Amino acid sequence: MSLQNEEMEVVLKIKRYSQDKGYWWQEYKLKVDRFTQFTEALRRIKSEQDPTLAYRASCHMAVCGSCGMKINGEPRLACKTLVIDVAKKYGSNIITIEPMDYYKPVKDLIVDLDDFYQRMYKVKPRLYPHKDVIEGKAEQRLKPEDQRELWKFAQCIWCGLCVSACPSVKMDPEFLGPAAHAKGYRFLADPRDTITEERLKILIDSSWRCTYCYMCYNVCPRDIEPVTAIKKTRAYSKLTKDKTPVILTGEKHSEAIFNSLVETGKIEEAKVYLNTYGLLGSIRDFIYLFQTGKIKYALVKEKPVENISEIRKILSGDNK
Amino acid sequence: MEKVSYDAVVVGAGLAGLMAAHEIASAGYNVAVISKVFPTRSHSAAAEGGIAAYIDGNSDPNDNPEYMAYDTIKGGDYLVDQDAAELLAYKSGEIVMLLERWGTLFNRQPDGRVAVRYFGGQTYPRTRFVGDKTGMALLHTVYEKTSGLGNVDFYFEWFTWELVRDDSRVRGVIAFDMRNMLPVFFKAKAVVMASGGMGMLYRHSTNSYINTGDGYAMALRAKVAIKDPEFVQFHPTALYPSDILISEAARGEGAILRNAKGERFMARYAPKKLDLAPRDIVSRAILTEVKEGRGFPGGYVGLDLTHLGEDYIKERLALAYEAAKSFAGIDATKEMIPVRPAQHYYMGGIDVDITGRNPDLIGLFAAGEAACVSVHGANRLGSNSLLETLVFGRETGRSVVEFLKNYTEPSSDIDNEAEKMANSAYDIVKSESGVHFGEILEKLRDVMWDYVGVFRDENGLKTALSEIIKLREDMKKMYVLDKSKVYNTEFYNALELKNMLDLALVIAHSALNRKESRGAHYRLDYPERDDQNWLKHTIAYLRGNTVEITYKPVKITKWKPEARVY
Ligand SMILES: Cc1cc2nc3c(=O)[nH]c(=O)nc-3n(C[C@H](O)[C@H](O)[C@H](O)COP(=O)(O)OP(=O)(O)OC[C@H]3O[C@@H](n4cnc5c(N)ncnc54)[C@H](O)[C@@H]3O)c2cc1C
Ligand code: SF4
Ligand code: SF4
Ligand code: FES
Numbered sequence: 001m002s003l004q005n006e007e008m009e010v011v012l013k014i015k016r017y018s019q020d021k022g023y024w025w026q027e028y029k030l031k032v033d034r035f036t037q038f039t040e041a042l043r044r045i046k047s048e049q050d051p052t053l054a055y056r057a058s059c060h061m062a063v064c065g066s067c068g069m070k071i072n073g074e075p076r077l078a079c080k081t082l083v084i085d086v087a088k089k090y091g092s093n094i095i096t097i098e099p100m101d102y103y104k105p106v107k108d109l110i111v112d113l114d115d116f117y118q119r120m121y122k123v124k125p126r127l128y129p130h131k132d133v134i135e136g137k138a139e140q141r142l143k144p145e146d147q148r149e150l151w152k153f154a155q156c157i158w159c160g161l162c163v164s165a166c167p168s169v170k171m172d173p174e175f176l177g178p179a180a181h182a183k184g185y186r187f188l189a190d191p192r193d194t195i196t197e198e199r200l201k202i203l204i205d206s207s208w209r210c211t212y213c214y215m216c217y218n219v220c221p222r223d224i225e226p227v228t229a230i231k232k233t234r235a236y237s238k239l240t241k242d243k244t245p246v247i248l249t250g251e252k253h254s255e256a257i258f259n260s261l262v263e264t265g266k267i268e269e270a271k272v273y274l275n276t277y278g279l280l281g282s283i284r285d286f287i288y289l290f291q292t293g294k295i296k297y298a299l300v301k302e303k304p305v306e307n308i309s310e311i312r313k314i315l316s317g318d319n320k
Numbered sequence: 321m322e323k324v325s326y327d328a329v330v331v332g333a334g335l336a337g338l339m340a341a342h343e344i345a346s347a348g349y350n351v352a353v354i355s356k357v358f359p360t361r362s363h364s365a366a367a368e369g370g371i372a373a374y375i376d377g378n379s380d381p382n383d384n385p386e387y388m389a390y391d392t393i394k395g396g397d398y399l400v401d402q403d404a405a406e407l408l409a410y411k412s413g414e415i416v417m418l419l420e421r422w423g424t425l426f427n428r429q430p431d432g433r434v435a436v437r438y439f440g441g442q443t444y445p446r447t448r449f450v451g452d453k454t455g456m457a458l459l460h461t462v463y464e465k466t467s468g469l470g471n472v473d474f475y476f477e478w479f480t481w482e483l484v485r486d487d488s489r490v491r492g493v494i495a496f497d498m499r500n501m502l503p504v505f506f507k508a509k510a511v512v513m514a515s516g517g518m519g520m521l522y523r524h525s526t527n528s529y530i531n532t533g534d535g536y537a538m539a540l541r542a543k544v545a546i547k548d549p550e551f552v553q554f555h556p557t558a559l560y561p562s563d564i565l566i567s568e569a570a571r572g573e574g575a576i577l578r579n580a581k582g583e584r585f586m587a588r589y590a591p592k593k594l595d596l597a598p599r600d601i602v603s604r605a606i607l608t609e610v611k612e613g614r615g616f617p618g619g620y621v622g623l624d625l626t627h628l629g630e631d632y633i634k635e636r637l638a639l640a641y642e643a644a645k646s647f648a649g650i651d652a653t654k655e656m657i658p659v660r661p662a663q664h665y666y667m668g669g670i671d672v673d674i675t676g677r678n679p680d681l682i683g684l685f686a687a688g689e690a691a692c693v694s695v696h697g698a699n700r701l702g703s704n705s706l707l708e709t710l711v712f713g714r715e716t717g718r719s720v721v722e723f724l725k726n727y728t729e730p731s732s733d734i735d736n737e738a739e740k741m742a743n744s745a746y747d748i749v750k751s752e753s754g755v756h757f758g759e760i761l762e763k764l765r766d767v768m769w770d771y772v773g774v775f776r777d778e779n780g781l782k783t784a785l786s787e788i789i790k791l792r793e794d795m796k797k798m799y800v801l802d803k804s805k806v807y808n809t810e811f812y813n814a815l816e817l818k819n820m821l822d823l824a825l826v827i828a829h830s831a832l833n834r835k836e837s838r839g840a841h842y843r844l845d846y847p848e849r850d851d852q853n854w855l856k857h858t859i860a861y862l863r864g865n866t867v868e869i870t871y872k873p874v875k876i877t878k879w880k881p882e883a884r885v886y
Contacts, residue, residue, distance in 0.1 A: 003560070003616075003618070003648065003649075003650075003658055018804055018806065019804075019806055020804070034649070035561050035562050035647060035648060037562065037647065039529075040562070043529065046758065046809075046810075046813075047756075047757070047758030047761060047762060048758055048762075050801075051756045051757060051758060051800070051801055051802065051810040051813070052801050052802035052810055053809075054802075054807055054808075054809045054810075055809075056357075056361075057529050058357055058361045058362075058363070058365075058528040058529055058530050059361070059363070059365060059366045059528045059529075060528070060529065060562075060564065061366060061564045061565070061639075061643060062642075062646075063365050063366055063453060063455075063456050063639075064357075064360070064361040064362075064365045064366065064528065065360065065361060066357065066358075066361045080646060082646070082647070106499065106806065106807050107804070107806050107807040110807055113358070117358075121467070124468075125464045126422075126423065126461075126464040126465050126467075126468050127421075127422060127423030129421055129423075133421055134421060136417075136421075140420075140421070141428075141431070141432030141433060142425070142428055142432055143428065143432055144427075144428040144429070144430060144432070147425050147426070147427065147428045150425055151425045151450070151451070154425055154457070154460075155453065155456075157360070157365070157456065158358070158360050187423075190423070192423075
């Protein structure tokens with residue numbers, strides 16, 4: 001148990017906001033040690049230096065989702081981040097703290113999360129089990145492996161960081177956003193849920209509006225992969241009855257690229273798609289769709305690239 | 321001042337409040353749930369290790385609810401009301417299965433049934449869990465479920481300031497919309513206090529920052545008693561130095577406490593139960609080791625998980641592993657985790673019976689950590705609190721429904737009174753100069769830790785009392801620098817501090833008054849339990865700077881007090 005402590009004096013530059021004054025930057029100097037979390041640093045500023053500073057924090061252990069903010073530009077939970085670590089990483093004892101992007105400012109580091117909550121409510125975030133189960137007439141057993149799979153997506157703490165970082169949310173008002181998709185998938189995939197069709201209506205169209213940029217995964221403090229939830233949701237596309245144009249285009253797009261890859265290892269007509277999503281992202285996507293058997297493919301004539309057999313191997317999932 | 325009317329107002333959106341609200345709303349009544357924070361940010365989210373439950377057909381074959389009640393009573397050092405412990409035990413399986421049906425993803429056995437683990441003070445293992453984020457999993461489930469009902473309005477980021485009453489009954493609460501600081505009078509036929517605990521009174525606490533004991537203080541100011549205020553629980557294994565909880569699940573899964581010499585020191589203090597002895601015993605053991613020079617420099621001991629294996633630790637104790645890594649730079653698969661005791665839970669609370677009703681004030685109910693049903697007595701067993709929030713949250717909801725069925729309209733008008741109460745919030749922070757909440761707060765937390773902590777004695781408690789009274793004087797000179805009306809957190813922190821001081825006075829006074837050691841209340845000058853004189857509940861009222869104490873007998877059904885050895 002080697003608990004070596006260190007101390008350091010840091011300057012926290014906080015971007016403040018009030019409705020009357022707008023934005024301004026304010027600096028606070030304080031001593032921190034090896035174990036000081038940003039929430040604790042803020043608490044000390046508030047009780048020792050400047051009681052007017054406003055921020056949210058509750059659990060200080062990364063489970064309540066209150067303390068999302070930008071620390072040196074990175075979307076983080078303040079409680080899950082140690083001050084000294086950031087100073088070391090950036091080689092400077094001057095650290096900036098700003099409110100999360102995207103949401104409307106309320107005061108200092110506090111932003112308005114109503115938009116985020118609306119997104120979460122839209123996916124009907126609750127289990128609708130069979131009537132007999134609710135009445136206690138039947139028992140539902142859940143396989144340990146199903147529990148583990150669902151729990152991966154159920155751990156969202158509604159912190160809103162992923163939405164603040166998601167480019168699609170900003171551009172596309174029809175897109176539900178990463179957290180809502182993680183939540184939606186957690187119930188969609190639950191074998192005990194009974195409103196699958198309604199869930200598909202809510203989720204499928206939106207799932208085709210993600211750009212697979214992986215920002216949500218990068219920032220999620222709970223290591224949830226909303227983008228994986230979105231991929232897995234897309235795989236349900238074939239089950240939806242009323243397909244929106246977005247779903248149809250999405251499906252067709254994937255199919256075309258997939259086919260082209262199988263045939264030639266190249267993608268000709270989908271330059272736009274590629275530019276947007278990157279080759280690796282697309283391949284991962286198609287491998288998934290292929291494995292789940294949701295994609296039909298037709299042959300398109302193209303001259304194969306040299307190592308086409310390798311590519312086909314990847315596409316058939318042999319690389320696992 | 322704006323006014324709104326509801327059948328029932330629930331203060332608090334943790335597990336207890338949401339469960340009560342669900343029950344009342346399901347019966348068709350209109351409910352307002354008021355919370356300082358968005359519901360899933362309530363402190364319940366932080367609960368880690370699990371929820372105790374005897375489930376028929378899915379428990380140790382030798383176990384039964386009687387043993388569970390007995391463990392709870394013995395753990396609580398016989399200050400437990402035994403009817404409450406029995407209700408808790410007998411309803412435990414049902415409530416856990418209800419939450420399972422609502423979608424909580426409990427860890428499973430290979431055959432698909434809900435899994436179990438050991439917790440301190442249990443004769444047989446009966447703690448159900450979701451990794452070590454059980455509280456978060458339960459809270460999200462209940463919130464998601466309750467927010468789907470039509471007749472519950474959520475007022476989150478609203479600060480409840482006072483309980484409004486007339487001569488005999490509840491008339492509602494005053495709460496501020498934190499976004500614009502406007503007070504609203506929530507008229508209600510019934511009020512459920514489910515406002516959680518008070519960890520911020522102590523320098524070291526595992527609790528959320530928002531746990532400032534508001535509900536207890538509102539009750540005290542409304543002339544309602546707090547039962548057993550002297551019983552504050554300290555958890556033995558808070559991470560050094562950030563006080564983040566390392567769940568008791570760690571010891572349940574086999575972790576061992578060791579001093580700086582590497583000794584398994586619990587063998588000296590609880591030879592049979594060892595590391596799984598109840599919290600008060602382990603807390604005192606750790607501090608004794610430290611005091612006698614066998615701790616690590618800085619004042620902590622080691623919690624050794626290393627023999628459990630990396631995979632097991634990462635699946636079943638993920639949060640403990642993660643906390644040690646993120647907050648102390650320790651790899652728990654290879655090194656011991658540095659731990660020491662910190663304030664953790666409040667056994668005292670608003671006096672209620674097993675239906676959640678308060679005897680002082682008609683229409684007042686309380687549930688969860690804010691209440692003292694007295695199911696935990698002098699010391700709570702791990703994983704019994706989550707269970708209490710749900711079982712008694714639901715029982716309380718049911719009695720509110722019964723109460724509402726027989727409700728008659730009061731004739732008197734209370735609006736002026738309410739107006740005055742709303743203004744009193746500004747009174748305490750009216751000065752143009754003086755002290756800030758931080759100065760008083762930091763002193764209070766040290767006083768409570770130093771003199772009203774794990775070990776207590778007459779001199780220390782007297783010092784604490786005079787210090788607290790001084791701080792209450794200083795409070796009158798408090799002022800608020802932030803003059804804005806938008807999300808003025810400074811203003812709310814000041815109100816919280818006022819609440820903390822009201823409660824602190826009652827705790828210190830009751831601790832001085834109880835001249836024996838029982839459960840978490842340990843008096844160095846009276847180290848023995850004294851059933852002859854003290855097998856009774858403290859009932860404390862606050863009048864200005866004085867605390868008035870009366871007593872209530874402990875309800876005993878089957879189990880005669882016996883020596884508490886582990
Ligand atoms: C770190 C930790 C781990 C724990 N682990 C376990 C465990 O594994 N098993 C177990 O059984 N127990 C555990 N406990 C204890 C348990 O978590 C709590 O006792 C329980 O969650 C309390 O729930 P509650 O509903 O009573 O209150 P809380 O969840 O604390 O909710 C209180 C609510 O009241 C609101 N509120 C408070 N004051 C006001 C006000 N003035 N105005 C408006 N709203 C207000 C808050 O916003 C909040 O919504 C743990 C406790 C801690 C600290
Ligand atoms: S991967 Fe999709 S959901 Fe995630 S941030 Fe990018 S666009 Fe948003
Ligand atoms: S998915 Fe992750 S980042 Fe997004 S809200 Fe949930 S916990 Fe936060
Ligand atoms: S304070 Fe709860 S997540 Fe940071």
